Amino acid sequence: MTKPKFKKSTPFHQVLKSRIHGYFNERNLEQTGNIHLYTKAILLTTAFIGVYLHLLLGTPHWAIAIVECILMGSLAASIGFNVMHDGAHGSFSRHQWVNNLAGMSINFLGANVFMWKTKHNVVHHTYTNIEGVDDDMNARPFLRLCPAQKRYKMHRFQHYYFLLTYSLLYHYWVFVTDYKKYVTRRVGITPIARMKVKDHLSFWAFKVIHALLFIALPIFMVGFLPWLVGFLVFGFATGICLSVIFQMAHSVEETIFPLPEINGIKLEDDWATHQLRTTTNFATKNKLLTWLVGGLNFQVEHHLFPKVSHIHYPAISKIIKEVCNEYKVPYLEHAKLSHAFASHVHHLKNLGKA
Template identity: 55%
Template sequence: MSVPKFATPPPPSFHTVLKTRINDYFKQQGKPSTGNFRLYSKAMFLVVGFLALYVHVIFFTPSAGWAIFECLLLSLFTSAIGFNIMHDGAHGSFSSKPWVNTIAASSLNFLGANTFMWKMKHNVIHHAYTNIDGIDDDLDAKPFLRLCETQKHYKFHKYQHLYFWFAYSLLYLFWIFVSDYKKYFSKKVGDIPLKKMTANDHLTFWGFKLLHICLFVVIPIAMVGVGPWAIGFVSYALFAGFVLSIVFQLAHTVEHTHFPVPNAETNKIDDEWAIHQLKTTANFATKNRLACWFMGGLNFQVEHHLFPKISHIHYPRINKIITATCKEFDVQYIEYKKVKDAVISHVSYLKQLSRPTLVHAH
């Protein structure tokens, strides 16, 4: 499937007006659109907390119950580092200094995945072609889950709204031990070719994969034995997988988001890119301070998709500009007030797609 093109509206387009207003906001405030002390202090807390938990559970292993609890807590720190440090770093919004962004993004390498693959899958493909089946790799959970109506229906999908949590739990294990390697050896993300890897990209890929195996497999087994390591590591990886999955799914695969199909003849999407982002993306729990802190603004997914190079710490402020502009242009802005509301909508959507009939036509 070749990548589609977006419509070009007559000027002034919604996107042009919005960009001008957001740029004006930062000029008036006299501050950069990247991270600040609030973000850096949170990053420091997350890194120190992660290292302290890792050292304690491996080298000063407590009783079984406490050890499992600490492994689950380590999952939350892993997810939070991904949401807050890696994500902003990979988008170049963590800092105004490129080398700092590179270090922040590299936290993903230490956690077992690969920054090069992530940037291609997420920054290049997902952000440009959100919710377009066959291109957006985030929709590809085949055959286990059916995430949009254009995907093939299997009989076992009848129960996907019941077993999805288990499938989501497998994400992290699958990501670090299967899908990165699949992308590396096939030189593709789905059907989209990877950009050419440099010698440094290859060294980074293999070097950090080996480092991760040493840190999370070899050393723990040497310290606590195979059995305790297996219980701890599987608990850690399954919980991290679920948390990472559910946060990203709540932003795109819910009842009110769209899954546009390009015109068969022209290979064009009906909307301009910015409006496409608003139709395919949802916010949730934006007034929940704990959710905002933990998820690194990923619950402000609309703001993130429209302005991925702006750090998440600015999303609550630019949210007001975006919602006002949406009203002015009569563009729908999808938002769920609570995490619970978004989860209910996501489960309801999975249940709709558990039937072979077309019920979510957009």
């Protein structure tokens, strides 16, 4: 498949960039994170380590251990949303070495930031919701996430079992897709960047570290069966948190799933308009949710300005809404988390029909 091309940048996009840049320049603000983000990163990381050590050394009752494994999975997802995500986008800090360190938090959790940058920063942020290119739309054969994908009979029930599929994401990511990308040197149809020696060493070293911290050491400390149950529960919780938050931003009834024109190359919109038509916000007035998911409920702002830290999204969302109103470009959002979740379920149900 040939990668599609967008129309040339429009006045709408130019005005949007100008006003956002003006917002930061007028206030003499950095677009990156600040003390609030760094404090949150420390709190989330400390909480994760604390729960991990308590499970390993405290030998809690099995019922408490299950709850703590769910909590640890939620914290792992929150670290991914808040620390790794901003770091990998270069928006955590104005110092690149700090961004690199923040991005590498995903390596300790078993995945690989080098592979993730191609999958997310390069592919998903450019070709959002385009079947055959955006790898985030690929949950085949279990789920049909967009109209262009082949429908199987089991998809009639996907709005019932989708959370089960999402629960497998973390384990599948860590133990299958990372290695697949490493061997094939591709994310879907997109080649990954050339890996240097240090990238190869980092890939394998962190896979070993993860195996030691989350497999070998726990088995030694608590035994095989308790570890297996705990590790599965931890992974299920992480996978559901990650998948639901990201899918509610793109795989809903209101977003579009554009296909290139007949020649297979040209798209209907310019890049900025494409992002607005394929992305939706949800529950942006819920401050606790915003804190926990690293502002990814402000997905519109993130897709338009990925190098701006999520701590600025509530402020710049007002500017983006104004420009969208001026140029009659849609700005999609759900007022509540429950509304976005319901829209995702309805989207899956509709795609499951013949």
